[in-house]
Amino acid sequence: MKITNIEVKYPTYKDDLKGWRPKLWQIITKISTDKKNIFGFGTGGGGNTSIELINGHLGNLIINEEINNKQDIIKVFEKLYEHSIPYGRGGIATMAISSLDLAIWDAFSKYYEIPIKNLLEKNSHKHHNIIETYATGNNVKKYSNLSIKNFKLSVRSSKDFEKDFENLSNLISNTRESIINTKKIMLDCYMTWDLDYAKNMSSRLKDFNIEWIEDICTPDIILDNKFYNKNLFQIQIAGGEHEFNHNNFKLMKNHNSYDIWQPDVTWCGGISALIKIISINSKKYKIILHRGGEPWGLPLIESGLVYNMAELHNPKTNNLELEQWNNKSINAINNGFLKTNNYLGFGSVPKKEIFE
Numbered sequence: 001m002k003i004t005n006i007e008v009k010y011p012t013y014k015d016d017l018k019g020w021r022p023k024l025w026q027i028i029t030k031i032s033t034d035k036k037n038i039f040g041f042g043t044g045g046g047g048n049t050s051i052e053l054i055n056g057h058l059g060n061l062i063i064n065e066e067i068n069n070k071q072d073i074i075k076v077f078e079k080l081y082e083h084s085i086p087y088g089r090g091g092i093a094t095m096a097i098s099s100l101d102l103a104i105w106d107a108f109s110k111y112y113e114i115p116i117k118n119l120l121e122k123n124s125h126k127h128h129n130i131i132e133t134y135a136t137g138n139n140v141k142k143y144s145n146l147s148i149k150n151f152k153l154s155v156r157s158s159k160d161f162e163k164d165f166e167n168l169s170n171l172i173s174n175t176r177e178s179i180i181n182t183k184k185i186m187l188d189c190y191m192t193w194d195l196d197y198a199k200n201m202s203s204r205l206k207d208f209n210i211e212w213i214e215d216i217c218t219p220d221i222i223l224d225n226k227f228y229n230k231n232l233f234q235i236q237i238a239g240g241e242h243e244f245n246h247n248n249f250k251l252m253k254n255h256n257s258y259d260i261w262q263p264d265v266t267w268c269g270g271i272s273a274l275i276k277i278i279s280i281n282s283k284k285y286k287i288i289l290h291r292g293g294e295p296w297g298l299p300l301i302e303s304g305l306v307y308n309m310a311e312l313h314n315p316k317t318n319n320l321e322l323e324q325w326n327n328k329s330i331n332a333i334n335n336g337f338l339k340t341n342n343y344l345g346f347g348s349v350p351k352k353e354i355f356e
Helices: 047-063 068-082 091-112 116-120 139-145 161-178 195-204 219-223 247-253 270-281 296-301
Strands: 003-009 027-033 039-045 130-136 149-155 185-188 211-215 235-240 310-311 326-327 330-334 337-338 348-350
Touching: 003 047, 003 091, 027 091, 039 091, 039 348, 047 068, 047 091, 047 235, 068 091, 068 116, 068 270, 091 116, 091 270, 116 270, 116 296, 130 296, 161 185, 161 195, 185 326, 195 247, 219 247, 247 270, 270 296, 270 310, 296 310
Parallel strands: 130 149, 130 310, 149 185, 185 211, 211 235
Antiparallel strands: 003 027, 027 039, 130 337, 326 348, 330 337
């Protein structure tokens, strides 16, 4: 397979995007190949800034690249990472690389008619097409109507510990009481706690049957604090979605930072970076992908290389319709489990108007 052309778009999103997202959300990359009707599509963060990086530098590095096997794809990722070091080693540069890497995997799968899960793991006995799900967000009644039973609640610190504990304990209790078939509850703090706050709050919540607490504080605090250890807490600690350099996962492992690793395949360098992260992990910790229920995470889960659980971020339908994509990867969600279809690539193509 030869890469013959690269196009990149930043679509207009109707969904309400907050914080850093409106100008820096997910781009869509299209790779053309030497087979006329075989294209690869990928996505990654960074908005127009990522497009500048791809059009101004990264894309030119891989035009006319020959891809004959999955190791060639990984070599392309390594090349992109190396050439982006002067301005990258993470952040938006890695988001842009993610979009390119995913587009190559998508194209390669279609070109040779091999599902990505088979490229990742040849032994089909290790594959999954029934995947446990959880929904992220606080509209739990809506998610329950989609037959989802596990919920990750978004919580933030007001810096008033007692008030926060009261509100949080009420939120957890109300969720269990209003959704009687609730199984697992997780908490996402979005980096608004500090270590002492997290230690005290996990102690107070230890009898609330919380599966994990996520992003208790910034990754820099966790990686650079010699006094930090996940065993300080009474509840499992999860993180990793804001680690955009696969090498930092070596530090996470050495520092025993998290019980659960949560890389985002569209931000950390794509599937090629995830393969490196899986190798670093060496089955020591669970890897539960951030937004793993989206098309770009599902083949990794299906392959059995990461934990069989898929995050659905504020899902609206039980086949996970996406605003900018025709998503054919999911059959349906029933009784809390997602069933995948048979598909090549990521089973998704951008809406027709995006590349017209």
